Amino acid sequence: MLSQTTLLIIALAPLLGAIIAGLFGRQVGRAGAHTVTILGVGVSCALSIQVLYQLVWGGAAVFNENIYTWFEVGSISAHVGFLVDELTAMMMVVVTFVSLLVHVYTIGYMKDDPGYQRFFSYISLFTFSMLMLVMANNFLQLFFGWEAVGLVSYLLIGFWFKKPSAIFANLKAFLVNRVGDFGFLLGIGGVLFWLGSLDYATVFAAAPALEGVQFTIWPGMDWEIMTFICICLFIGAMGKSAQVPLHVWLPDSMEGPTPISALIHAATMVTAGIFMVARMSPLFELSPTALLFVLVIGATTAFFTGLIGIVQNDIKRVVAYSTLSQLGYMTVALGVSAYAGAVFHLMTHAFFKALLFLAAGSVIIGMHHQQDMLRMGGLRKYMPITYIATVIGTLALVGFPFLSGYYSKDVIIEAVAEVAGNGPIQMYAYIAVLLGVFVTSFYSFRLLYLTFHGRERFRDAEAETHAGGHDDVSEGAAHAEAEAGHGAHAHDDHGHDGHGVHEPHESPWVVTLPLILLAIPSIAIGFLTAGPMLFGDFFANAVFVREANDTIAMVGERLFTSAVGFGLHFYASPAFWLAFAGFAVATYVYLFNPALATKTRNALRVPVKVLENKYGFDKLWVEGFAGGGIKLGEQLSRRLDAGLIDGVLVNGSAAVVDRIAAISRRVQSGYLYHYAFAMIIGLIVMLGFLIRMLG
16 A cells, blocks of 8 residues: 555655755755755655555555645635556656756766756756646646746756846746646636536546537537637647647757756656646547647647757757657647557656757767757767767667667557548648658757767867867868858857867766666666556556547557567568668768758758748747737837826826816805805705705
């Protein structure tokens, strides 16, 4: 039986570390700050593994209890409580394990930063917030965790608060997420209004009675209640999990330190939306319309955001757009009711994406804070551990057979294939996820080759720096023009103008050890867990799927005999051959014929420009919605505030009072006979009124 005390320790240990490091950072010092936070997250990780073991192998029952009552108003109550089943336990282990490695990695990465203690306090607080989100047994606590990770991500993205681009990025993330959270709050309000409770179990039990029931938005427009609730909840997920068009904040979050990129993009904030929809599967299964909406958004995100990664030269931004694309795959899985596939990909992706981000950070350290891949090249002999880690992360990401990403991504594609013939939306999704495989493979190997292979272009940067020049660094002349496209170079992770003037070097052990520990599950976790988690009953207590919608079961019947058998299926999978095609094209272009990159870029100047401009979404949000809001505010200030409020209400009422006062001053003449005359007139009027009343 799961212990309430154990669960409280899991949730509160990172919070205690965050408080000590944040409020008493000067007293405990740098070593004290990282010690208490790592110890807190380490305790949470160890106990989370124990909880998972008890649920899966120890025969423990699902834990669903309220710990504390926030308020009770009539029949409505709100509690702090925990729902710990296999889905929650898996998320707890992933969150705490990745967070623990990020904490260790941070010792090396942030060792010279003056905000060292503050940073450890933030990432530990982030871990606490995410644990509260995934362990919640009610919507109010879910919303608390939801908003808490948003708030702490704001603090982390803008950690270097003297860097204007970081301040812009954290404000952008905060405001875009507020758009999604407005929909999320509407969905929770709909749950409370129609189902009368905030408790998961109560809501899920009552929801089937509302299937097909409609309400009138305005005359002539009726919506199904469950469709409205689910779409509103999913809009919240679109913000947190960066789905088109609420995706624009996530690439800019690269302005934060690299450990934050790994934490936000791998195992925590961006996966909150995926987890939430999987948790709400008893609601989403009641609305086919909502599932189609989820499917379209996910497919669009999976393919079109991946394309942007092809034209990025900042090593962290390439990995960031990869995250957007992979979140699209998870969302597609949700849209075809493959909830187990979505959360399985969430788990495997957490390991190999954290590995890729931390490896990118290791490259940035080794290159003395240079992030532009066009100023790298040939690093594999200087950074062998980082290189091997990047190769493993890349192979897992592209879906190399038997690695973790192969099992999770391939099962999603096969699940979509099961419904591809059901209509144009399903076919669009299938084509998008297949093409996305080619795109993912291409930009992943492009990153690998530009960073670790080819000529050592950082020596060009060193030579130009000593010569006082600021021209583009070239890779065999033609390749430079193809990849750079302009005379700008990337700024580094710490806001410096990284020129790569020092010899590259391997990172210290506190950086490389987390890479090694993340590489292990990136290789093996898919093979070891695909059977029970995808095709077994691992999520039977946590996820509800209607038999007619069970695409994972359909895939299992058709393809799965064992993890080995599913792995050997690769030769018949179109996804594998598309990934191989992406690898082949990237290898030919970036290793053997770099001049082709120039020709292709020139020939495709217009689509390249579209991709560099990110389809105009940034301009739409920044200049359209935000800029339009500012202009609207200026007009309202000028016309409403200055014209109506100040001009009419304030100044106008003052003028009316002044006019009445002027008239009143004429009555107050100061002559006694004027006042006697007024009294006589008043008396006559009063007598006339009384006679009329009595008569």
